[in-house]
Amino acid sequence: VGCSSDSTQGKETTKVKLGISGTDTRIWDFISKKAEKEGIEIELVKFSDYVAPNTALAEGELDVNAFQTVAYFDVFIEEHDLDLVPIATTVLAPMGIYSEKYKDVNDIPDGAKIAIPNDASNQGRALLLLQEAGLIGLPEDFDPNGNLNQVTDNPKNLELIEVVPAQTPRALPDVAASLINNGIAKDAGLAPLKDAIYYESETATPYINIIAVKAEDKDDKTLNRIAELYQEEETAKFIEKEYDGNLIPTFVPLSNIGW
Amino acid sequence: MLVNSEQIIEALIETIQMVAFSLLFSVLLGLPLGILLVVTRKGHLIENLAVFNVLNGVINIFRSVPFIILLVAMIPVTRFIVGTSIGTTAAIVPLVFYAGPYIARLVENSLLEVEPGVIEAAEAMGATPWQIITKFLLPEALSSLVLALTIATIGLVGASAMAGAVGGGGIGDLAITYGYQRFDTITMFITVAILVVIVQGLQSFGNFAAKKIRRR
Amino acid sequence: MLVNSEQIIEALIETIQMVAFSLLFSVLLGLPLGILLVVTRKGHLIENLAVFNVLNGVINIFRSVPFIILLVAMIPVTRFIVGTSIGTTAAIVPLVFYAGPYIARLVENSLLEVEPGVIEAAEAMGATPWQIITKFLLPEALSSLVLALTIATIGLVGASAMAGAVGGGGIGDLAITYGYQRFDTITMFITVAILVVIVQGLQSFGNFAAKKIRRR
Amino acid sequence: MIEFQNLRKVYKSSGQQVTALDGINLTISKGEIFGVIGFSGAGKSSLIRCVNLLERPTSGKVIIDGHELTSLPVKKIREVKKNIGMVFQHFNLLNSKTVFANVAMPLTLAKVDKAQIKKRVHELLEFVGLADKADYHPDQLSGGQKQRVGIARALATQPSILLCDEATSALDPQTTSSILQLLKKINQEYKITILIITHEMSVIREICDKVAVIEGGKIIEEGSVFDVFSAPKTATARNFVSTVMNDQLPESINNLIQKQAGSQRIFRINFVGTSAGQPLLSEIAKKFDVHLNVLFGNITELQGVPFGNLIVEFQGEDKEVLRALTYINEKKISIKEVSAYAS
């Protein structure tokens, strides 16, 4: 957390580098404005990738990041042996199963092609969703970042095709169904809650998004203040309005997500 | 390690398929384009500035578009040609449109280096443009063309890694999705090692062939 | 449209920064490598098979690794060199390691086409290898080198689009993140159009310079 | 037949202009062996390269067998070119192909069948003395060998016009002579027209029927070889002729003449045709009281006609010398006094 004093106004401003993935900055722009009034200047660093924001945070090049689900986060810090912690939950963006050809997941025929995201943070989630929809079976101990190899049961003999997340809506004409994560579905002009033929229930706790910081910054006042600003009612309203209910503010205690 | 040897072999086959077919088609696309870029330019064999400018521009457009966007932009074309926009076969189409114009540029550079005296000799014999191209220009530039194609093939191996975006699979995609995104260092190591072997093999073969042809 | 003109201008500046600096450094890396690849090979100026084989191998390794993986693998190096692993400046390092070896191959191909008689003349004058390279080989291959560098520069513009992965930004990243990932067709169109203009400009300049140098 | 009408060729490059051909008018008849000679840079190559439009004339016409080339459609031009063989000054061989394939190329282009190509190419290589080099590549050949490959290639399709740009410049006299004999033979057998560019007057002497001298892009002299050799009109032509006629007095002879100055007079006697066979000198020595001393010169053959040029010293009394001269003049033999310093 960098400090700099703005002598002309005689007021202390604190600079915070916050990493996000993708380019949708609407929520953070909203929060930044609120923070600015309190002397916190949030600099958004945008990544087009799910790896670098975490490594950069661990290396101290970011002060905080907010782009991932807790499931992804848990595995990431374990694999990389990073000393990061979540300080707040943010939103739940339900993933859905979409189709141009079928109205119901049960209509999906044998041997059909299903497009699923190929990245670690989305694939396990997609598989769990498929299991929830009764299309495939997964082992008891399936880890939320699991991959295709772990599918134990595939009664309809579905062909699961891995593509980059942004490709899933584009593949719709070529497949029986695509598993599309929330943000992408919205950007592609789909309404998650309306157009999906199946979507995650609100209790999909592993996929609640979080704000993460280095363990040593766990109690940093500024960073926690930012978390608080996110969890304000005002922000929740903004999100609901701006995202048409497709992004669900989910402010639960960290203990609910295993922290 | 999150992947098994079967997956690796499958990925290897996918890579080979993608590279081989997209190389084939991109040469079929790029070689004529490169030749046309040379022979239609000012003062050359069949000077035609209109054709030259259009080709030059179109090639530039394809060369400008980031691969991932090309991937999307080509979807209708891909669907038209192979019936689907995802999977290994579908990946070949954008790869061809990526590598074709690239090969055209490399071919252009090689052919421009052919000694003008050789073309003169051909013209003096009354050779048709087609004969000049096939019997004079290409054979004289062959060694340089082989090296250029080697460079392009290795470029294709790299680009094929990105074809994972549309479910193309392949070794490179394995390296990215497992090695990079899932931190499976062993998979990453193995897949990168396989890539190194492939590239090393391609380059050695290219060097050898070029040297044979150049004979010095 | 999700982006404003300010963002586009900023991205444009980032692209120019990335391409310009990584071009500079990758030429500084690739040109000597390419020269060494030529002059250390069998029967050439300063034949040294050990050096040749090592360079050839190392270049192949860098050419094998998919760019995104190179991006990660280079992080320690990047941090060592520029002090950070994210942002526009940090993106330059992996770009250099991507484009350097690539330029080396292009340079190799161009230099191998220089007429052996010219090198003979140089040797007969008692020129040192350094003099032969700087005063004979490079000037004679210049036109081809310019075209090769044009190809590499345009390749860098393409690769810089992937630098968004480490927060490098740039027009290409804008095209991918907004145009591709967020289905913002207008931004995609605008950014791609800007890329086309950049590439068209680079290629035209390269063609022009090469023609001036070739003088035919 | 090749005809140049008012041919001009100007090379333009970055501001500079070089007028290589400056209004050439020349007619080369069918079946003729026509030589063009001139200094280095005179425009010889430019001229010959205009015949098959390797250089587009800046203005003027090139007419081949009645066709005005520059106005023909491209396809027709190619047809015409198929009938023109060309030996290049810089060979222009394909390094990627063997000697065999290089020579075979014009035949391959004409889609002659394989067996026939093989036969013809071996015949040609045999002739130019490179039968054992068929599988070599041009960069493994010596300069003269490359040139011979170029010659074989130009002859491959038995063209009706042959253009030779310094076709024997890299060859030793024996090889040159055997190649010139071949050219003469095919000229006579197939009536092919041959245009030879050279700087070697001996080549012209050996096979040409006619010769033109080019200087600064202009034809400054033109005529049958015999006429130009026996009576060159321009200084340049005289220079070239003298290189093969040995009619310049070397210094040692000049010195000799000076030492003995006074008592003698020196004359240049030109014999042409059978008069060279007359024992003229001994006849004079017997008839008149003069001593004759052949200082220098030679008797050679020009297009089958003996042709002599002697520098003879007449020693004796003025009266006797005069009588001898009158006698020679009566025989219609050209005789001219030279001073010791005139060449």
Next chain:
Amino acid sequence: MIEFQNLRKVYKSSGQQVTALDGINLTISKGEIFGVIGFSGAGKSSLIRCVNLLERPTSGKVIIDGHELTSLPVKKIREVKKNIGMVFQHFNLLNSKTVFANVAMPLTLAKVDKAQIKKRVHELLEFVGLADKADYHPDQLSGGQKQRVGIARALATQPSILLCDEATSALDPQTTSSILQLLKKINQEYKITILIITHEMSVIREICDKVAVIEGGKIIEEGSVFDVFSAPKTATARNFVSTVMNDQLPESINNLIQKQAGSQRIFRINFVGTSAGQPLLSEIAKKFDVHLNVLFGNITELQGVPFGNLIVEFQGEDKEVLRALTYINEKKISIKEVSAYAS
């Protein structure tokens, strides 16, 4: 001084072997102008290229000023090469540089200062007649002009050894002659050693002190130019000599001889030095009852010495002819009978 000891050069390529030099032993003394002549493909270029190790000898030694080249360290070899200028058969100019820069190159390499380079290069270009082409590029030059650039370049650093591989093959006789005169001049002024490879005997006659004849990679004859020209030992040398000496009977003269056969005998008379200045023929015509007819031949100059070669027909009674012959023999002039068909 250049010395070849048992020099062999074998080219190997894909199975085939060509022995280009087959045990060459030759010594070229300092300050000498040494000519090497031979047929196309005889190994001339291979030989000269061994002098500066452009070709590594397969075996044998090349010794320059006492240094055995092949055993020297690379750096030292470079030093030696700096002192050797070379004119290439195929010019080997840099197309990317102007004529000026090409000629300046050896000076640039030697780090001579700009102003001096400028002066020297202009002097050289002036000399080779290309002062107006300084800013041109080689591909804008005619063949002969390129060759002259190559010559100027080779002379730029005033090397102490000059290697010329067919340095005048693309030049007209006048330009050739002026270049040879220059070479002779610098040879005399700076005592530089010049090795000239050529297929033109006239070049050798004009400036060489010594000559070697190479055939099939072997030196088959060697000696002073005068000796080789006046008395060539091998058939090849005789052939080369005859190309400049005009001592072969042309067909027309052969015919002439045959027609008149019977009553006459034909002799070849060689004059060397001052005996060429004696009015021999007229003397004989006066003294004896024979008619002399100079059929053919020439009198020329060889290294400053008049040198004559005449084919003379003696008409007369056997007895008188015999007396005349005896008289000639007494004068120590070489005379030999030739039959109509011997050349």
